[in-house]
Amino acid sequence: MKIDILTLFPDFFINPLNESIVGRAIDKGKIEVETINIRNYALNKHRQVDDYPYGGGSGMVLKADVLISAINDIKKVNSWVIYMSPQGKVLNQKKVKELSEKSHLVVLCGHYEGVDERALTEVDEEISIGDYVLTGGELPALVLTDAVTRLIPGVLGDDNSAIDESFTDYLLEYPHYTRPAEFNGLKVPDILLSGHHENIRLFRKKQSLLRTLIKRPDLLLSKEFDEEEEKILKEILFDREYS
Ligand code: 4HQ
Numbered sequence: 001m002k003i004d005i006l007t008l009f010p011d012f013f014i015n016p017l018n019e020s021i022v023g024r025a026i027d028k029g030k031i032e033v034e035t036i037n038i039r040n041y042a043l044n045k046h047r048q049v050d051d052y053p054y055g056g057g058s059g060m061v062l063k064a065d066v067l068i069s070a071i072n073d074i075k076k077v078n079s080w081v082i083y084m085s086p087q088g089k090v091l092n093q094k095k096v097k098e099l100s101e102k103s104h105l106v107v108l109c110g111h112y113e114g115v116d117e118r119a120l121t122e123v124d125e126e127i128s129i130g131d132y133v134l135t136g137g138e139l140p141a142l143v144l145t146d147a148v149t150r151l152i153p154g155v156l157g158d159d160n161s162a163i164d165e166s167f168t169d170y171l172l173e174y175p176h177y178t179r180p181a182e183f184n185g186l187k188v189p190d191i192l193l194s195g196h197h198e199n200i201r202l203f204r205k206k207q208s209l210l211r212t213l214i215k216r217p218d219l220l221l222s223k224e225f226d227e228e229e230e231k232i233l234k235e236i237l238f239d240r241e242y243s
Contacts, residue, residue, distance in 0.1 A: 001100070001152055002032045004074050005141050007109040008049065010035040012138045022146055025155045033145060038062070041070040050112060059113030067119040071106060079104040081124045083115070084137035084144070088126030091144065092222065093169045095127070100151035107144060109137030170223035172211045174204035206232050
């Protein structure tokens with residue numbers, strides 16, 4: 001997987017991409033990330049990338065000719081061009097999975113008031129990271145890069161099935177504990193100390209379902225339940241344990 005990020009602020013990406021899991025994925029060659037300065041594609045002698053909006057108003061608009069020559073220079077036959085924008089579909093784990101299966105992503109980061117609408121003729125998809133307004137598309141591009149990177153085979157572990165997808169998608173994580181077994185009178189649930197792996201797995205799944213029901217019931221609208229999850233939900237609903 002290669003991710004090309006088109007931005008006016010390439011320096012924005014230096015530290016975040018060299019830290020932790022994404023940094024290691026780049027070092028191990030699992031993913032390649034390149035930042036490309038939009039200004040490299042400025043056409044006129046002033047190296048101008050933006051201009052005043054027709055019709056008036058505040059802020060500057062990134063020029064369509066500059067953006068289109070940048071995108072066309074970078075994109076190949078199998079590229080998927082994304083524009084980070086609050087007008088896009090809000091990113092979720094299903095979309096992240098879909099994007100992680102592409103071979104080349106081109107991510108356009110807008111700034112100021114945004115981009116000349118005509119630049120979107122070269123964009124395959126607009127994606128938002130949430131319903132709030134940022135100063136630019138750089139943080140959204142980093143969010144997308146991070147979420148996609150962890151799904152690339154070999155990034156989190158040797159076996160990507162270790163990230164049990166049907167389980168993790170649209171369910172909150174179960175509670176985690178580490179030593180000591182008792183702290184300020186608060187005990188780690190006995191079952192986690194039992195060594196009974198199947199019971200532990202079911203306990204965690206039930207905790208995930210319960211937490212999602214209570215804290216983020218909206219997530220369950222996007223979720224497909226497997227048989228085991230339906231069984232656990234019935235146990236919860238009827239306060240009963242089936243054997
Ligand atoms: N912006 N999700 C305005 C965002 C944003 C978001 C990016 C601000 C684009 C021009 N992008 N620029 N939320 O707020 O993706």
